[in-house]
Amino acid sequence: MWPIVSGTLGTAAVMVSLSVPLSLSSPTSVMAVLRSYCGANTSVSRTWVDMGIAPCFYFTLSPAVLLAVAFLLGSLHCVFYRRYGTAMEPKFIPRSRLYAAQQALSALLMVQFVGGGVAQAALAGEELPGYVVLYGVFSTLGWVYALALLQVERRRALLMDRTRGHSGVLLLFWALAFSAENLAFVSWYSPHWWWGLDTQQDQVQFSLWLIRYLATGTLFVLGLRAPGLPRRPYMLLINEDEHDVEHGAQGVVDENQSTWQGFKTKVRLLLPYMWPRGSLLLQCLVLLCLGLLGVERAINVFVPIYYKNIVNELSDGSSWKTLATTVCFYVMLKFLQGGGAGASGFVSNLRSFLWIRVQQYTNRVVQVRLFGHLHSLSLRWHLGRKTGDVLRSIDRGTSSINSLLSYIVFSIVPTIADIVISIIYFVTYFNAWFGLIVFVCMALYLTLTIFITEWRTKYRRDMNTQDNAAKTKAVDSLLNFETVKYYNAENYEVNRFEEAILRYQGSEWKSQASLAFLNQTQNLIIGSGLLAGSLLCAYFVTEGKFKKHDRFRDNKPR
Structure with a gap:
């Protein structure tokens, strides 16, 4: 060679x-x-x-x-x-x-x-x-x-x-x-x-x-x-792919995908249901609800500011007219915001009321498409179908899409906006260290939430599968009662149903345990951030770095 x-x-x-x-x-x-x-x-x-x-x-x-x-x-x-x-x-x-x-x-x-x-x-x-x-x-x-x-x-x-x-x-x-x-x-x-x-x-x-x-x-x-x-x-x-088309599994997220790819796939599948096509009125309602979300973010910023102004005016001996005006503005903002996290305020209630039509549109589109898809399947699938499994999947799929859309639009997006606003406010009016603490805590919070949620999805999916299996055994057994009675298989069917319930409860325990782990992780991150911010604030106060503005030191009204 x-x-x-x-x-x-x-x-x-x-x-x-x-x-x-x-x-x-x-x-x-x-x-x-x-x-x-x-x-x-x-x-x-x-x-x-x-x-x-x-x-x-x-x-x-x-x-x-x-x-x-x-x-x-x-x-x-x-x-x-x-x-x-x-x-x-x-x-x-x-x-x-x-x-x-x-x-x-x-x-x-x-x-x-x-x-x-x-x-x-x-x-x-x-x-x-x-x-x-x-x-x-x-x-x-x-x-x-x-x-x-x-x-x-x-x-x-x-x-x-x-x-x-x-x-x-x-x-x-x-x-x-x-x-x-x-x-x-x-x-x-x-x-x-x-x-x-x-x-x-x-x-x-x-x-x-x-x-x-x-x-x-x-x-x-x-x-x-x-x-x-x-x-x-x-x-x-x-x-x-042919099996997925036959059994109606188009658009299912691949389990082999990475966490970020799976999250993007889910969001891409849900986005078409957020924008009602062919209805100008519903599109205007969607834009109005998004505008009310922005109003809620502004209200959340002004409520603590006016609360601070009330405390300062009480300590500085301001006039009754000035104090009453500030208190009225504060009460009006609290009325718009609502108690607690703003779940029952006027703006949130109005937004929920306007979103009803959009939610009904989503329900109608999902159910009609699913019904049409079932009729497009072959006779072989319909002859071997499991009625309980199909009915349970229809109910769960429709409700889960609405819940997930509402959670993304009215929880995740507003939370990210609140984080950005809080970071800008702390850096501008207090100290950059407070903004850094908020950014680190929220970054860890969101990252771990996404990763743990994607990790526990397999337990949730297995729980849904076992739930479908239990409902399938119950419905099919009742639909075929004559056959069960003919073979004296009542006890056999009851035992099968009990075994399915036990398997479902085992999967449910794993799902609930992983959810508790997620909640504890979130509480640990929020608690650590609150501790770091409180200690830093106490240190600045003891060092004399946080003081009233000079215009508040005298007893003259503002």
Whole structure:
């Protein structure tokens, strides 16, 4: 094998060693001419010079091997995928930023080889070794093939089961490229390499090698994961999709998704139900409710401010007219806000009243679509349906969509707005440390709430499944009472129902326990933030940093 490789490399050396002038436009006129392939007094057959690998041999062998692997094995790979593979539907192709990073790194390497060759030609002076041109051309062609293989694997899939990661051809190519860059460490003490960084050319070559080393290593690691390919065989995905359509599971969030991806998927599914299409009146009601949310946020800010003004005016001996005006404004704001957290104020009640029509629209759309979907299913599904499961899922799905929409619009969004307002107010009128405490506490609160909620979703889903199973056994047993009575299976049906209830209660305990854990975590975060803010406030008061304004020190009315 080695004589064959040597002969091939020798032929390539003869082909590239022709005298080809390269004219480069630069501030100073530079002319680099290919006078020899390996440079003065060297040969491509020499593999080791001065305690290191000969650059001519290294930069000839590595691109030739990579191009041979990419061209020969890659061509067979493409033919195999074209003949035995099938084009994947776009909905089964995962969207991944890591796949975009794979493409970007491959393109970066191609640009690096072209730009690196031009830069070395500009710095070479009068003579440019021929292996530099061969290295740039062969490497660019090899990575072009690799990028094409990457796109082929993403767009087409084999019908057989796929192992984890990319194909063996791509993994072999990336592994060889990364191993070739690691061979540079063997020539650490060689003066023919760039490790000394003595000249500008050495610094440029070292920078290019560093880019190649990091890019090839990252591509190999990402190739083991294959972020741009489906996690499961394509035929299994098609069968699951058909099963989901058959059993009405479109839009179900994949359990393998990450926490943030699952949250975004749920929000994307619910957004169409928030904006009533085709009804200008309902759209105006939605905008009015959102405007009332903004009014509530402003009221929540002014209530403590007017409470502070009442205390200051009482302590400063203000006039009755001024004090009465402030008290009236405060009472009016409390009437609009309501007691406690503002759940029973005039504005919140008005918003709930206006939201009734929007909620009814959501209920109607969900129920009509679900009813139409049930009628679109096949006769096979209807013959094998479980009535109790279907009825329970319909009721739970309709109520849960309304609850989740109301929670997102009237709880999560206002809470985030209150956090931003409180941070700005504390930083402006008190101290930046208070704003930092509020920001850290609320960031931890929201982050842990989302992660723990997504974590406990599996327990909630299992509880719903067991609840559906219990209701299915009860309803189906009662609908088929004649059959049960005919076989004297009353006790058997009662025992089955009791076992289903026990399984449901076990899942319910896990769901409630995880909910208690979530509540305790939230209380711990809020309590820690309150303790930190109170201690900081007490410290500033004892140090005399929090005092009344000078205009309140005298007894004159404001």
